[in-house]
Amino acid sequence: xxxxxxxxxxxxxxxxxxxxxxxxxxxxxxxxxxxxxxxxxxxxxxxxxxxxxxxxxxxxxxxxxxxxxxxxxxxxxxxxxxxxxxxxxxxxxxxxxxxxxxxxxxxxxxxxxxxxxxxxxxxxxxxxxxxxxxxxxxxxxxx
Numbered sequence: 001x002x003x004x005x006x007x008x009x010x011x012x013x014x015x016x017x018x019x020x021x022x023x024x025x026x027x028x029x030x031x032x033x034x035x036x037x038x039x040x041x042x043x044x045x046x047x048x049x050x051x052x053x054x055x056x057x058x059x060x061x062x063x064x065x066x067x068x069x070x071x072x073x074x075x076x077x078x079x080x081x082x083x084x085x086x087x088x089x090x091x092x093x094x095x096x097x098x099x100x101x102x103x104x105x106x107x108x109x110x111x112x113x114x115x116x117x118x119x120x121x122x123x124x125x126x127x128x129x130x131x132x133x134x135x136x137x138x139x140x141x142x143x
Contacts, residue, residue: 013064
């Protein structure tokens with residue numbers, strides 16, 4: 001697993017963010033907020049996590065909003081981010097193996113705590129396979 005993992009969410013992902021930090025206490029979390037269930041704007045937190053990765057504060061990140069959709073779109077606006085919205089462990093594993101994703105997005109209202117924990121573990125422990133997948137990643141542009 002990695003040394004530091006950035007994590008950020010909006011109000012719809014706050015409960016799941018907190019549950020993941022409790023379920024995976026051995027990770028060195030860089031918690032970028034939000035810090036309550038009060039309404040906030042998900043793009044602010046997607047951009048904040050992307051900036052942390054750009055600045056070398058973490059190599060990978062976890063983003064959570066109500067569905068995972070909005071915050072993943074916000075993160076993917078950054079050229080150095082490949083954010084994958086997943087709903088199960090297979091998706092979490094494949095986004096690393098085949099797509100070299102550096103950010104995992106989850107839906108706080110669509111993904112249960114146990115599945116989310118398993119997704120994070122798979123995401124952080126799976127390596128990019130390279131090989132035939134590399135030429136496709138190259139077509140996406142720099143990351």
